[in-house]
Amino acid sequence: MQRFIVFITIFLFALSVTAGELIIREWLFSGGLQVHKPAFSETENLDGKKFNEENLFRFTQLHYESILPVENKTFLSLSGETLQWKKVTAGEDGIVGWSTPAAGGNYVVWFAAWVKTNRWGQVTLEVRSRQQLEIYQGNRLLGGKYTIEPAEKDPGKLNRELTLETGTHLILVKSMNDGQKEVVPGFSALIKPKDYFSDGSIIVSTTPSRNKTIQDVLEGVKAKGVNLSHDGKYYSVNYSLALPNDRSETWTEIRNTETGQLVNSFRHASISGFSWGPSGNAYSYRTTAENKSTVWMNSVEKPGPVAVLKEIENLGFARWSPTGDFIIYTIREQPTAKTNDLKLLEGMEDRLPGFRSRHFLYRVDLKSGVMERLTHGFLTTSLQDISPDGNYLLFSQNRPNYTESPFSRQDMFLMNLHTRKVDTLWKDNPWGGSSSFSPDGKFLLVTGGPSLFGGIGENVPQGKLPNSYDTQMFLYELSTGRVEAITKEFNPSVNMSYWNPLDNQVYFTAVDADYQRLYRYNTKTKRFQEINTGIEFVGAADFSGGRPLAVVTGNDISSPPRTVLLNLRDFKTRVIVDAEKENYRHVKFGKNRDWNFVSDAGVTITGRIYYPPGFDASKKYPVLVYYYAGTTPVGRTFGGRYPFNIYAANGYLVYILQPSGAIGFGQAFSAEHVNNWGITVADEIIQGTKKFLEAHPYADSKKVGCMGASYGGFMTMLLQTRTDIFAAAISHAGISSISSYWGEGYWGYSYSAGASRDSYPWNNRTLYVDQSPLFSADKVVTPLLLLHGVADTNVPVGESIQMYTALKILGKPVELVEVAKEDHHIITVSRRYAWHNTIMAWFDKWLKDQPEWWEELYPKRNL
DSSP states (O other): OOOOEEEEOSSSOOOOOOTTOEEOOEEEEEEEEEEOOOTTTTSOOTTSOOOOHHHHHHSOOSOOTTOOOOTTOEEEEETTEEEEOEEEEOOTTSEEEEEOOTTOOEEEEEEEEEEEESSOEEEEEEEEESSEEEEEETTEEEEEEOOOOOTTSOOEEEEEEEEEOSEEEEEEEEEEOOSSOOSOOEEEEEEEEOTTOOTTSEEEESSOOEEOOHHHHHSSEEEEEEEEOTTSSEEEEEEEEEETTTEEEEEEEEEETTTOOEEEEOTTSOOEEEEEOSSTTEEEEEEEETTEEEEEEEESSSOOOEEEEEEEETEEEEEEOTTSSEEEEEEEEOOOOOSSSOOOOSSGGGGSTTTTOEEEEEEEETTTOOEEEOOOSSSOOEEEEEOTTSOEEEEEEEEEOTTSTTSEEEEEEEEETTTOOEEEEEEEESSOOEEEEOTTSSEEEEEEOTTHHHHTTOOOOTTOOOOTTSOEEEEEETTTOOEEETTTTOOSEEEEEEEOTTTOOEEEEEEETTEEEEEEEOTTTOOEEEEOOSOSEEEEEEEOSSSSEEEEEEEETTEEEEEEEEETTTOOEEEEEOTTTTTTTTEEOOOEEEOOEEOTTSOEEOEEEEOOTTOOTTSOEEEEEEOOOSSSOOOOOSSSSSOHHHHHHTTOEEEEEOOTTOTTSOHHHHGGGTTTTTTTHHHHHHHHHHHHHHHOTTEEEEEEEEEEETHHHHHHHHHHTTOOOOSEEEEESOOSOHHHHHHHSTTHHHHHHHHTTTOOTTTOHIIIIITOGGGGGGGOOSOEEEEEETTOSSSOTHHHHHHHHHHHHTTOOEEEEEETTOOSSOOSHHHHHHHHHHHHHHHHHHHSSOOHHHHHHSOOOOO
8 A cells, every 4th residue: 555644844835824814734634546647648639639637637536425534534445545534734834745655656635624614704715736736615616726836936826715604614625746756745725714704703623523504404315205015024215315406316215124135226217106015015106108107016025017007197196905906096187178368266276276187086906907987076086095805995075165164075985896885974074084994994093173073072161162283083983973082182183193903003193292203092991102212203104014013204303314113012113214314423413402481371381492502601692583383383303494403503592482372282272273363472472582581691682583484474574563572583475464365375265264263354353454464564673584485375475575565665674585486385405595595694694793694695786
């Protein structure tokens, strides 16, 4: 192995430094990779040029996307050569040099350093050397110097401006000796910050430890779903990866449950709809071309895909029967469209894209290949479940009922697949539910709001209306129609449920305050049991029908999503998928803790705090207050639209609270959401913020910001009409006028059927007008940023535009940023970056007295 010696040199060139500039003195050094000119390098090419030293150096030997320099870590191995990152120190003048082996030849070397900053800003990186060199920020080439200066001349200089967001940035310097040993190899690097940086704002390190960034949320491989085969021997993982230019890649892998060994990968295969079969380790998937889909069946241990549905146009979903002898699938139909641009609406839902499409049920017999249509009509027939013996089909129809809240009705049907006879289980139910069979086929497990089945699941104080989004579980006996509300006294709100045929127990996930947990309901003792999965926020669970195993996916408040294999006998767990573990290996998180308070009304309001990494209680920190305030609590998620760990990593103290009206705290608590629209919640947020500031002396009471989205955006606007305690506020996709949202949003009127039950603009002017921020815009004094997707169909962009118009006329501090082509959620990666940076820049401007980032993003124009 060739030995490379890095040495401090004082005879190369002098380096002058002025006040505020920072010499990079410590580096990680890779050692040298010998490179060779190609054959016939002295022969002129088509342009009459020979292959020279510059061509050799410019060639890209490595892809830098996955390089993470760590001291003593192997950098690369090639032909018996192993290069490791070694820490080296430059001289007092910042110059670091290295020697090449006595045998001579050309060697490429890399140097790495981490630049860490506690604020956004721009710096100039100046690198001086007589060798060729290139500078990278992460994997992005900033520029190169491709000249070689002899010893008697001054070294060449390369200056590049770097934009540094708060956090840690990898700087790579690639260089190469001149091959003739006429010049001692070496270089120096100098950081020249803008004058708004204070002392200590920038440090240079050779350790990759860092805080969480928005890149962590949006980039890298993400595991999106994990499912078990019926026999539990294998599991499938759905992955996604964001690619440049707002593209993405998705694929599925099959792995052995015991060993984790890869069995099959569908990467680059362009499949979708992967699903395990009801026996053994069979599975199905689909391929699509020109809107025609083919469904394939296969098996892990006896591979050989067979097409069971061939080139079906407008295919919807395809679902195996529990007996494995047929598949139920849907086909979409659409009425003949008129050719002109005029459209007579057939009701409010006719505004929704796809409303006029209908889906109908079909069956294919897997042995004979015979296909048949099962349903017809003018209403979509939605499959709910297939009976365990494969004899019955459970399906529903929903139809609008625009003259009576909640504006829809559900019918539930049971079809005998042998006789095709259809029985109606219930009809005209205003509060629809989702249903599945019990393992013996005698009961239905139904989930829906408390008012389903005539209100037998309601558990609210007298005079209160239940929150229809507080999901309950019911047992429906098929032989008698008798219904039992099994979660009426159970506070968590139900998500998914599964009636396990192996132990006859019901497993389900549920919202419990700001947690999501896995529970088990014993159908004999009628008791609930929380299952300790080792995961704070359970996102999904899937069960093996043939073995007592489940896979549970979720995250903790300060750790990324992972999937555990859960043994349902002893509840022992083992991590089987941890796709982001390596990416977060060097990420530091601040501590977090719960913090609750009692409101003036005597209600305990729960909350939590995120502390910045390296928190120092002797300092003052700006504060961000976040809430949703709608019916769903702000869960202990790890990423999401509002990644609180990132806000804390940017030096903010983050306070999350769960005001009255949220589900997961019991029906009495969630009922406070109905017909309230901030009457109670605004006071709770204001009280909670004041109490929080009083209880935490390190929280800067003069630098407090607040934000929320959707209903939380409405609350942000409303709060600014009620208080001046905030120094800055952000509303994303917020509602400024409850009545215009009620009429214009695609789901405004139907959401209001729960949130504003029995209240309308003509019978409750106090709610629709007095609780609307627009009508109190003159009371706003806080700088308010309004963010909105231009294509938002849930809360139309006009809700922000009219508040912006009002505040502009009133001369109030307000800005409106519209996000092109985005709906209610900002999804496109490039726009998600810009949106996130806009949020951080706004708060930095008002809460840190650092306006430079905002001014860079949105420079003043004379318009």
